[in-house]
Amino acid sequence: MMEEIKRLTEVADKCINCGFCESVCPTYAPAEFISSFSARGRMLIGKELSKEIAVGKRISKDVSDYYYSCLGCNACLQVCPAKINAGEVSDLVRKLVVEGKTSESKQRKMIAEMIVHTTMKYNNPLGLKKELALWARGLSFFDDSPILFYTGGMYQMMPYSQTLSDLQIRFGSFFSSAMARLFNRFLFAIKVSKLLGKKSEVDKYNSTLKDIYTLLSNSGVKLSYLWEDEPYPGTFINDLGYTQEFKSYASRVTELFKSKGIREIVVVDPHTYQLMKYEYPKVVPEFDLKVTYYLDKLDRGILKRRAGSVTYHEPCLIARGIENYEIPFEILNSVAKVKLPRRNGKNTSCCGGPDGLLFPSIAKKISEERSRELKREKSDRIVSLCPICISHLGVNVEITDLSTFLIEATNH
Ligand code: SF4
Numbered sequence: 313m314m315e316e317i318k319r320l321t322e323v324a325d326k327c328i329n330c331g332f333c334e335s336v337c338p339t340y341a342p343a344e345f346i347s348s349f350s351a352r353g354r355m356l357i358g359k360e361l362s363k364e365i366a367v368g369k370r371i372s373k374d375v376s377d378y379y380y381s382c383l384g385c386n387a388c389l390q391v392c393p394a395k396i397n398a399g400e401v402s403d404l405v406r407k408l409v410v411e412g413k414t415s416e417s418k419q420r421k422m423i424a425e426m427i428v429h430t431t432m433k434y435n436n437p438l439g440l441k442k443e444l445a446l447w448a449r450g451l452s453f454f455d456d457s458p459i460l461f462y463t464g465g466m467y468q469m470m471p472y473s474q475t476l477s478d479l480q481i482r483f484g485s486f487f488s489s490a491m492a493r494l495f496n497r498f499l500f501a502i503k504v505s506k507l508l509g510k511k512s513e514v515d516k517y518n519s520t521l522k523d524i525y526t527l528l529s530n531s532g533v534k535l536s537y538l539w540e541d542e543p544y545p546g547t548f549i550n551d552l553g554y555t556q557e558f559k560s561y562a563s564r565v566t567e568l569f570k571s572k573g574i575r576e577i578v579v580v581d582p583h584t585y586q587l588m589k590y591e592y593p594k595v596v597p598e599f600d601l602k603v604t605y606y607l608d609k610l611d612r613g614i615l616k617r618r619a620g621s622v623t624y625h626e627p628c629l630i631a632r633g634i635e636n637y638e639i640p641f642e643i644l645n646s647v648a649k650v651k652l653p654r655r656n657g658k659n660t661s662c663c664g665g666p667d668g669l670l671f672p673s674i675a676k677k678i679s680e681e682r683s684r685e686l687k688r689e690k691s692d693r694i695v696s697l698c699p700i701c702i703s704h705l706g707v708n709v710e711i712t713d714l715s716t717f718l719i720e721a722t723n724h
């Protein structure tokens with residue numbers, strides 16, 4: 313824990329309080345311009361926390377919402393003259409919250425613990441299993457291939473998490489508290505979550521995974537798949553600041569992959585890529601699996617240029633999280649006329665999705681604003697490549713997964 317406090321002090325001490333980050337922080341305006349919900353506020357409060365905690369004090373005021381609402385989008389880092397990141401401060405403070413160094417809301421603690429417990433028990437935060445492998449029914453895989461097609465359940469979980477977020481908006485904190493209380497007491501009750509996915513949405517995300525599979529298959533890549541044994545990568549546990557639990561979970565997932573003879577993991581979404589490529593090696597010393605984004609395996613020769621224009625919503629983790637990962641834009645640009653929205657590239661806007669479960673009203677406002685920006689380009693299509701972006705923006709605007717767009721480009 314000393315390491316976290318040391319790092320927090322190191323980062324926060326560099327802040328010169330210029331406020332540049334406030335203007336780009338997506339949570340600031342939706343939170344009614346309360347400074348503590350902006351990058352600058354998080355940085356300044358973090359500075360005070362580090363001083364108090366370093367001398368052994370426990371912070372009795374609950375400041376945790378300011379940090380749990382941070383989207384980790386890295387927009388602040390792009391404009392900061394001191395080259396510091398309020399997103400990193402949020403990560404560090406969340407770890408301190410979990411360690412009990414500051415107070416936190418009982419309701420959120422219950423939700424967080426529910427997520428951690430169910431993931432540890434079922435290898436999935438919603439206790440889903442059969443539902444995750446439905447998309448692959450009837451498809452062929454190569455059981456002895458060391459190259460794993462790894463969905464992490466991210467696309468498949470979107471219809472369920474979207475419903476949870478909608479219910480939370482409709483019934484407020486009463487709903488999530490009741491759910492969390494129930495599931496923490498009777499873990500098996502999480503099984504009701506499988507009733508939450510709307511069929512049309514389940515079909516949509518399953519079809520996207522099939523498109524990714526088809527692109528790889530047509531590119532000659534031989535893949536294995538773990539079907540119902542496929543574990544969730546642990547993104548939530550890490551994001552919520554449960555360091556020890558994440559370490560143990562990541563080790564378990566790594567062991568599972570190794571026991572199946574896997575040498576390379578082909579991931580299909582930016583969150584799983586970021587976690588497996590950069591966070592797993594930090595907590596699992598023996599992690600030596602190759603992590604590849606599926607687009608890197610694509611044979612671009614199978615694609616043909618198509619008519620019409622497309623607006624590209626670049627996910628934060630692609631533009632700012634994965635260093636220089638311009639492959640998606642390059643591929644899209646090679647098949648269609650791309651129109652970029654006002655905020656693009658390193659300045660792209662977050663979709664708000666990471667706040668969907670805990671701060672749904674902030675997430676909703678961010679999504680509405682970004683959707684307006686995307687529509688303004690008046691393209692024939694809007695395309696993105698992250699299940700969270702597709703799910704959150706998809707409420708306000710018609711948006712297609714890049715894989716589906718590329719499949720259409722192979723058929724023309
Ligand atoms: S990471 Fe994004 S949401 Fe978090 S403080 Fe920085 S700009 Fe704001």
Ligand code: SF4
Pocket residue numbers: 326327328329330331332333334351352355391392393394395396397398
């Ligand atoms: S831009 Fe950087 S230095 Fe300026 S207030 Fe934000 S964190 Fe501090």
